[in-house]
Amino acid sequence: MTKTRKASSLISAFTLAAMALLPWQASLAETAAKHGIAMHGDAQYPEGFPHFDYVNPDAPKGGALRMAVVANGFDSFNPFVIRGVAAAGINTYLYDTLMEASADEPFSAYGLIAESIETPDDRSYVIFNLRKEARFQDGEPITAEDVKFSFDVLTTQGHPFYRNYYADVTEVTVEGERRIRFDFGETNNQELPLILGQLPVLPGHYWEDREFGDNGLTPPVGSGPYRIKDFEAGRSITFERVKDYWAEGLGVRRGRFNFDEIRYDYYSDDTVALESFRAGNFDFRVESSAKNWATAYTGDQFESGKAKTEAVEHSRPAGMQAFAMNTRRDVFSNPKVREALAYAFDFEWANKNLFYGQYTRTSSYFENSELASSGLPEGRELEILEPYRDQLPEDVFFEEYQPPSTAGDGGLRENLRTALTMLREAGYKVVDGTMVNSETGEPLAFEILIYQKTFERVVLPFKNNLARLGIDVSVRLVDTNQYIQRIREFDYDMTVQSIGQSDSPGNEQREYWHSSTVDVKGSRNYMGVDSPVVDELVNMVIQAPSREELVHRVRALDRVLLHGHYVVPNWYLPKDRIAYWTFLQRPDAVPKNGVDIDNWWVKSTDQ
Known part of the structure; x- marks a missing residue:
């Protein structure tokens, strides 16, 4: 072998070895x-x-x-x-x-x-x-x-x-x-x-x-x-x-x-x-x-x-404090019923008479952050939601979510009329002052579980407003340990929950909303959210490749959850x-x- 060919061979061998090292490097x-x-x-x-x-x-x-x-x-x-x-x-x-x-x-x-x-x-x-x-x-x-x-x-x-x-x-x-x-x-x-x-x-x-x-x-x-x-x-x-x-x-x-x-x-x-x-x-x-x-x-x-x-x-996200409805119970299985109940909560009265005007109404699961949805979906958020249009309520696309307010001229009276209309559309009617299922005759009744006595002053006016619709609500005050055990077992109809959020939502969203956690005792899926669309949006949030994309995906998830009417939003500070x-x-x-x-x-x- 000539010196030239040998040198060439050595160079080629060295080049191949170097190339082999490149991926490793x-x-x-x-x-x-x-x-x-x-x-x-x-x-x-x-x-x-x-x-x-x-x-x-x-x-x-x-x-x-x-x-x-x-x-x-x-x-x-x-x-x-x-x-x-x-x-x-x-x-x-x-x-x-x-x-x-x-x-x-x-x-x-x-x-x-x-x-x-x-x-x-x-x-x-x-x-x-x-x-x-x-x-x-x-x-x-x-x-x-x-x-x-x-x-x-x-x-x-x-x-x-x-x-x-x-x-x-x-x-x-x-x-x-x-x-x-x-x-x-x-x-x-x-x-x-x-x-x-x-x-x-x-x-x-x-x-x-x-x-x-x-x-x-x-x-x-x-x-x-x-x-x-x-x-x-x-x-x-x-x-x-x-x-x-x-x-x-x-x-x-x-x-x-x-x-x-x-x-x-x-x-x-x-x-x-x-x-x-x-x-x-x-x-x-x-x-x-x-x-x-x-x-x-x-x-x-x-x-x-x-x-x-x-x-x-x-500047941290406020999350969602709310009356949470356990959709595992038949009484809350209909989204229209859940939506109607929200019209009986008079936040404006409570803020003025109970809270000294200190609070702002919550309207997002990611309140007080850029992650909160607002207005109607557009741009990238609309692109994310579009494939699920046939599986979602029309309101997701055509109506901005806002919790019912009594600030207008009609006040609570008008809100209760709206609630009554919704309940009739959901298959209920009033018989002798009691709201009952039109087919079965079963009364619309449920229990609100709390462990803080101070919260009675908030719950009891809500209970009284619901009574005006013929809905029988009982309030159950239990000690902390009993409350914890009942929450872990999903042994409640409605309860007050604070669902905290970070500025970077991720894997914990599975624990809150994913269908795989519905029957897992001790999970934080308090409302029993069980939706294929929510499942996919949760996965998208977890896999978001950038901050910008994370914001769009979280807003889409937020919007779908809000229009699921799983909660009656409370307030934040x-x-x-x-x-x-x-x-x-x-x-x-x-x-x-x-x-x-x-x-x-x-x-x-x-x-």
């Missing part, structure tokens, strides 16, 4: 380890960032925070299963997650237990590289095996939520002591790497000889910034800060979790809890009652400045109403998600 480039990840676009905080913008990195550690919980106690330290009622704070304080979401971005996450994350452009898998310094509270290292154990036990023995949330994960592979990989099936779910970052990491060695569902009140081993110090079963629980907490110096933790102790006391009645706050028995309260906010926060402690109130504006004793201090900056007590601290004596 491209794959390597696109899966380079990163410190953080955004749902769409780039994460806001750079690698090695010292702290989040909305915390005080120099906040002193120390002191105690006392909080109140209005509920009938607790009987478990395991918040991950459907059995029992878990104590407040367990999930937040006892367990760390692979990554930590920031509170001032739509959806971005940064390494906590995971030092870095690797995922390709199509996000068909994700790899987490764990920090070597990550430790459980008993000193044992956190390993990839613990992460796999956590995923496996939560999706097989945990609350049904986890099975739905991580349904697209097809394989979990431990690739090393501190490296774990999750592969995904045939999906375009861009959110999966981020929601896997939310996985709470449990110690496999602790649960090795224990039944996961039977933890009861045995304090477990955690990985987070606090451990359980002591408790009084069903009455109080105290957490103490882990002084040698392994993640103390990380940017995602600096300036946070500053109290040496956090105590929760349980109250069975909110009125008693409010008086206890006024007496100085606990330190921080989020007020949910407009009446309390307008009338109760007075006295020497507020005039002297020892205690104060603030209404802090936020784009502010956090807080009251606190002024030895507590908070950062000047408030993220879009609003007030977070875990960023506060106790004022030092030299401040």
Whole structure:
């Protein structure tokens, strides 16, 4: 072989080898380890960032925070299963997650237990590289095996939520002591790497000889910034800060979790809890009652400045608070009946006479955000809905959804006339003052289930308005534990529900609306939504390739849900109403998600 031919052969061989390496090199480039990840676009905080913008990195550690919980106690330290009622704070304080979401971005996450994350452009898998310094509270290292154990036990023995949330994960592979990989099936779910970052990491060695569902009140081993110090079963629980907490110096933790102790006391009645706050028995309260906010926060402690109130504006989606109708029950199986009932709720009267004019009516499942639908569908949103035109009510395309209002000339009287017409169209009539089914003669009657006594003043006027239509409504007030159990079992006709939303909806939408969750006890599909169109729209939301497309798809889903008339919308407030004793201090900056007590601290004596 001549030198020329040999050289040529060597060059060709080298070229072929180089070409063979190119895909591998491209794959390597696109899966380079990163410190953080955004749902769409780039994460806001750079690698090695010292702290989040909305915390005080120099906040002193120390002191105690006392909080109140209005509920009938607790009987478990395991918040991950459907059995029992878990104590407040367990999930937040006892367990760390692979990554930590920031509170001032739509959806971005940064390494906590995971030092870095690797995922390709199509996000068909994700790899987490764990920090070597990550430790459980008993000193044992956190390993990839613990992460796999956590995923496996939560999706097989945990609350049904986890099975739905991580349904697209097809394989979990431990690739090393501190490296774990999750592969995904045939999906375009861009959110999966981020929601896997939310996985709470449990110690496999602790649960090795224990039944996961039977933890009861045995304090477990955690990985987070606090451990359980002591408790009084069903009455109080105290957490103490882990002084040698392994993640103390990380940017995602600096300036946070500053109290040496956090105590929760349980109250069975909110009125008693409010008086206890006024007496100085606990330190921080989020007020949910407009009446309390307008009338109760007075006295020497507020005039002297020892205690104060603030209404802090936020930019987070308000979600949907509403009277939710359980369509699993025959009484609510007809959308026309459900729509008619909404005309009996007089929000304008309630806002003026009960709420001191503080609230705005909710008209979207994604209220207070760009995700909320409005007007008539057009452009890209109309394109998304068009293939389902034959399966949807005409109103979706030709009528803007607005909850019934009594602000016009006709007021409630005109609304009740409208409701009566709709009920007749739905096959009902009034016989001797009672609304009955025209064919069966069965009365139109149902129960409203509540657990807050303060909500009776809202429900009873609604009940009275429905009575004017001949509808027999009973109101059932139960304790918190009974309420939780009945909700889990779907044992209710109508109830008041708050369905929260984030600024980046994704996999959790399955839990709310997908037909696969209708009969899953403990799911959050409170209304029993069972619609092929909704199923497909939920899948589209989960697989949205960009922020712009996500907005269009969520608006389409919102519009279809609204015209399904599953709820009677209530109201929202784009502010956090807080009251606190002024030895507590908070950062000047408030993220879009609003007030977070875990960023506060106790004022030092030299401040």
